[in-house]
Amino acid sequence: MFRTEMMDINMGPQHPSTHGVLRLKLVLDGETVTDTDVMIGYLHRGVEKLCESKNYHMIEPYTDRLDYVAAMYENLGYVEAVEKLMGVTVPERAEYIRVITAELQRIASHLVWLGTHALDIGAMTVFFYCFREREILLDLFEAFCGARLTYNAYRIGGLPWDVPPGWTDRVRHFVKIFPERQKEYATLLTKNRIWIGRTKGVGILKAEDAIDFGVTGPCLRAAGVDYDLRKVHPYSVYPRFNFDVPLGENSDTYDRYLVRMEEMRQSLRIVEQALEQLPAGDIMGKVPKRIKPPVGEVYHVVEGPRGELGFYIVSQGEDKPYRMRFRSPSFVNLQALPHMIQGSLVADVVAVIGTLDIVLGDVDR
């Protein structure tokens, strides 16, 4: 008689849809996934340990290289954590510029997510449209800090540079043109029957499961959980802005798509308000050249594009941290992957990896 044999298949570490060096060992019954083993560590660089041998200034470029799609947030989380540990006050202008660049970074990061996620599902054109707008943002970042990917944009206590002349006008121009461009992506996807078929009801992660797994960011909010650190534990000057936290209802891939699309609109709202309120003044607070935080520890979180990005620092009063640990959202969110793809088809695996929006630099620290 016929007998069904399970097939082990390795997806990754080199695979077009694993968004870096992720390796999934899938057990397939035909095309149905019956078991998944997520294997990570192919990019591991021991950054946390390395940081313990550097002084506080020298650590910042290492944070750029964690989540290289949203390096601005890694910078922000780190410098704010050290500032909290030291009790440093950051000038208002610097805080506003941080918010503007960080929210633009969220849009840039979501554009990479949207482009690659759509590409995973076969919609190639969206990828190029997204990168068209991301290019404008990278130009803005380059004008601001000289780098296009690993920014090293902030300093403990403020900013190393003010924005260059005419930069805010360029940001205003982007704020003006982006909504129309975003409509183009939506035209290609939001009501597309194939897109809906590929994303609705796919990779469901219910609120209670998401909380159990520690999932944060858009993946949690798409499950209807109103948890955005900018509102729940406000930091920087976020309480001064009006913005909504988009929530989903069905906890599926389509809802996560809608939530991130709306988040881009809300980020634009924040940027617009921050530009209006942008004060003049200093960009650097009073910080000693040789940073030696007092003995103690701090855990500081910011709302990154992928979720809760945390920095835990233990100081023994020296110029180097005694212990340094990061809570990277990609790493935590990735835990939910086997649960989300159990019983689904191979094609859904790539859709779910895309919807989790992982960055392997953020997973393998």
Next chain:
Amino acid sequence: MSDALVRNLAIPLAQVLVVLGVASGAVAYMTLIERKILAFMQLRLSPRRVGPHGILQPIADGIKLLIKEDITPTRADKLLFTLAPILTVLPAFTALSLIPFSGGGKFTLFGYEFFPWIADVNVGVVFLLAISSLGIYGIMLGGWASNSKYPMLGALRSAAQMVSYEVPFGFSIIGVLMLSGTASMVGIVEAQRQAHLWYFAPQCLGLFVFFVSGVAETNRLPFDLPEAEAELVAGFHTEYTGMKFAFFMLAEYVSMMVIASIVTTLFFGGWLRPFPNVAALGWLNFGLDHLHPALPGFVWFGLKTFLVLFVYLWLRGTFPRYRYDQLMNLGWFWMIPLSIANVVLTGAVVLLVAR
């Protein structure tokens, strides 16, 4: 050489060589046109370095594929692995032998007459369907012989896809056969001329089903599941390199041309210009009919085929990829019932009109 030998061997052979040459050239340049059109849709640059506007790029690509290392996986079934691309490409080219590229008159060369097509057989359409479905065997064998899991999955998908779409593919043209009363490709075009009607109007449902099934048959987006680079890396041809890989691509593009040619012939009047029976619109022949009455037909056939191919490329630039089960659902629950409905509807109308 005797007269019979020339008529039955030399002329058909020459015609085959011409069609092979032109089709291969057309495929090469279709890859360039595809890249140009997609680049236009996706706001990026297409090939521009090799030759003016990149027009020599296909030749450079061809040379590159020829000189690339030909790798066969160690534990692959070497015979089948080599045979598979050939099995894929042969039926695709064979199908071209039945396409009437033009009509309206014979050509004369050295005193011998021949038509602007290789063969006009009375079961042309049926033969075309039979031939076009053979290419899938190459894909299945290639996927299986690679001794690798992604190609294996691609091959299995391909088999299922063939079963799902072959049926509506066949059913969808029955309406055309009912209207024209013949299965000869030339006969169907002539029937459209006599009816003063291209069949896309009365057979819009048949056209829709035929085209969608055609896209599925040729493994193009949104139905490129046997290949599915995002899921199966490259599916059935993951392990193929160099010319063997190029053969699969060649087959895919020739199949696209064949499907576009059949669509043109069955639904858009083949080589006929718009309103072919209205003498006042004779200027639509561009004056070429004064040189030879068959010449305008080539132009119109080429234009219509290109338009259908453009839609193929347009789909690729617009749609995401179906999931495997969704593709099967579409085939079994939508395409087959629709194609059967078309047969019933056409039959009823033909009966009513005949009375």
